[in-house]
Amino acid sequence: MLAIRILVIRRRIAIPKHAPDGPDASEAHIRLTSFLEFVRKPSFRREQTKGSTTFPVKLPSATMRTISVAVRSLVFSSVEGATDPPLDHRSLSKYFNDEILEKHSDRAALICRQERPRAHGGPPSRNLSINTHLAWDFWEFDRHIGALARGLVAMGVNKGDRVAVIMGNNSAYASLQWACARIGAILVTLNPAYRINELINVLNLVGVSHLFVVPRIRTSHYVRMLTNAFPDLRNSAPGDIQEAALPTLKGLVVVDNTSSPAELDKELYDVKCAIDWREVMVWREDGKEQRIIQNSLESQKNGDVINLQFTSGTTGAPKAVSLTHSNLLNNALSIGKCMRITPEDVLSWTHGSCVVYPSEIYDPKAIVDAVTEERCTALHGVPTHFLGVLAEVQKRQDAGEKLDLSHLRTGIAAGSPIPIELMRKLIDKLNLVDLTNAYGMSNPVSFQTTPADPIINRVETVGKVQPHTKAKIIDSQGNVVPVGTPGEICVAGYLVQKGYWGDEEQTNAVMRKDPNDGSTVWMHTGDEGIMDDEGYLKIVGRKKDIIIRGGENLFPVQIENAVGCHQYVQEVAVVSVPDDKYGEVVGAWVVRQPNTIVSKEDIRRIVVENMNPQNAPTWVWFVGEDDMPEELPKTASGKVMKHILRDWSRDIAKKNIGRVSTL
Numbered sequence: 169m170l171a172i173r174i175l176v177i178r179r180r181i182a183i184p185k186h187a188p189d190g191p192d193a194s195e196a197h198i199r200l201t202s203f204l205e206f207v208r209k210p211s212f213r214r215e216q217t218k219g220s221t222t223f224p225v226k227l228p229s230a231t232m233r234t235i236s237v238a239v240r241s242l243v244f245s246s247v248e249g250a251t252d253p254p255l256d257h258r259s260l261s262k263y264f265n266d267e268i269l270e271k272h273s274d275r276a277a278l279i280c281r282q283e284r285p286r287a288h289g290g291p292p293s294r295n296l297s298i299n300t301h302l303a304w305d306f307w308e309f310d311r312h313i314g315a316l317a318r319g320l321v322a323m324g325v326n327k328g329d330r331v332a333v334i335m336g337n338n339s340a341y342a343s344l345q346w347a348c349a350r351i352g353a354i355l356v357t358l359n360p361a362y363r364i365n366e367l368i369n370v371l372n373l374v375g376v377s378h379l380f381v382v383p384r385i386r387t388s389h390y391v392r393m394l395t396n397a398f399p400d401l402r403n404s405a406p407g408d409i410q411e412a413a414l415p416t417l418k419g420l421v422v423v424d425n426t427s428s429p430a431e432l433d434k435e436l437y438d439v440k441c442a443i444d445w446r447e448v449m450v451w452r453e454d455g456k457e458q459r460i461i462q463n464s465l466e467s468q469k470n471g472d473v474i475n476l477q478f479t480s481g482t483t484g485a486p487k488a489v490s491l492t493h494s495n496l497l498n499n500a501l502s503i504g505k506c507m508r509i510t511p512e513d514v515l516s517w518t519h520g521s522c523v524v525y526p527s528e529i530y531d532p533k534a535i536v537d538a539v540t541e542e543r544c545t546a547l548h549g550v551p552t553h554f555l556g557v558l559a560e561v562q563k564r565q566d567a568g569e570k571l572d573l574s575h576l577r578t579g580i581a582a583g584s585p586i587p588i589e590l591m592r593k594l595i596d597k598l599n600l601v602d603l604t605n606a607y608g609m610s611n612p613v614s615f616q617t618t619p620a621d622p623i624i625n626r627v628e629t630v631g632k633v634q635p636h637t638k639a640k641i642i643d644s645q646g647n648v649v650p651v652g653t654p655g656e657i658c659v660a661g662y663l664v665q666k667g668y669w670g671d672e673e674q675t676n677a678v679m680r681k682d683p684n685d686g687s688t689v690w691m692h693t694g695d696e697g698i699m700d701d702e703g704y705l706k707i708v709g710r711k712k713d714i715i716i717r718g719g720e721n722l723f724p725v726q727i728e729n730a731v732g733c734h735q736y737v738q739e740v741a742v743v744s745v746p747d748d749k750y751g752e753v754v755g756a757w758v759v760r761q762p763n764t765i766v767s768k769e770d771i772r773r774i775v776v777e778n779m780n781p782q783n784a785p786t787w788v789w790f791v792g793e794d795d796m797p798e799e800l801p802k803t804a805s806g807k808v809m810k811h812i813l814r815d816w817s818r819d820i821a822k823k824n825i826g827r828v829s830t831l
Contacts, residue, residue, distance in 0.1 A: 327352030499612030
């Protein structure tokens, strides 16, 4: 018996004991394929919405059995993903050696268009025969990972130690991820936008022993920030930092991203504790460091924590999410499968494909250059990033430039709910015909669309539950809600983190054992969603972002989708505003398209005409106009920080600025 399980629609097909030979075999295959295509049609699904119906189908060979298909419709918002293929139980390093290095060593692995060849020194580099920028195949990538792993061991980094990094996209960052995994150290990814007090808090929260930084990103100068706050750092010995405010920090390693040696000298002037990245690399492979690494590889378990990712801090103080080899590896494999990634694609290491870094930080011009010149097939981003890329493409096309985007095919739109109209534009204008929409948090992705999904589901939902994952939507009492009913999204399975590092209270608040199954731990996401009867999930907002107007729950994402469809609106963020009569009302922050005119009343009218009128904004503010802030407050990953917007909205509304006329 072969079970084809696609969430809410289950098709059970009795397969012949012995497959037919000859002409009947191909005819049977054609008829079976046609039948399955028929039952997949939306019209068929709509007609079978209750219970279960069996349809016998007679096939042309005596050796074939009757086929029966049972179609079930989801009633409650609870789903479970497929269990085939099985989970991969290898560590990241073993998977890299077995599946990537062994099979794809001569394929392009990493292209960093902003870095010079041989940026890390060491033996001569073949650099894919490119002399303008850094370009490694997997063999050379592995050589750099090995040199760095040995260097970490030589610096005294042990299994389980926390190694923090503040960098943009570069080859050092890429190498550090794999080198830490190789020796069993835990990589701690830090937000480049942190100010000194935030940086100190997170370094101490997880007990970072070594910090890897670039001298600067935009206006942030990290080495100077630390030494200005703690002057004694300047005189600490390399690898032996003595600073009471940072009791666990021992090493500060600097990766040069400046434009000249003189600029680097200026950034590091009189900072004795700083270690040059190139001095860390140990290129010899026959020393004691290599033996230590080998022992570490043999002792690794797939449940070991290998990465700490801080929550973005859009709603308050960040927490460190503990992720394991299994979390990261299996989720990457699952995501790539949804995207139909192969080694021929230019995006993902887990599938033997190449990763391209257009620039150190987000730069739409560099992205468009990279996509066209490197013939990238996939593009990842959050809504803000995609908006910038679309604007750059439009600007060039208006200037008469011919852009070849025909090789673009797939990618992920995630990070925050993506407006429907934006999704359509990405498909239409960037040729991202297989673009997927995904939902995760600082935890791995739990829902994702696929190119096979109907287009309406690809633009309006985040798809269906991923393999080896359970999900449910619950009400405030913990009961699973019927389909079509909003509630909190909970997920369970291999992808759930091990907990917030050093914060048992917060961990217990969101990770709870199933009362009926002690082996299942549910992660309560704090996100609100609605599931339909086929298992597609629509994100309607954070629980904290919901606007309660006169006792009625309003969902900002739905309002943002309505406003975002207007041709003169580039971006919109909706938040609650205190109100004496209703408790809370809708406030909308709007970014106009350049050189266009749209009024507050127009914004309200858009919502009234497309939604329940209760969703209409009482307040509208245009970003960068009429003394309003020049841009929406965002995290480094591009998410709008709505807790800041709520503060702004409350203070501005008190001055009666931005109220919309209802006439």
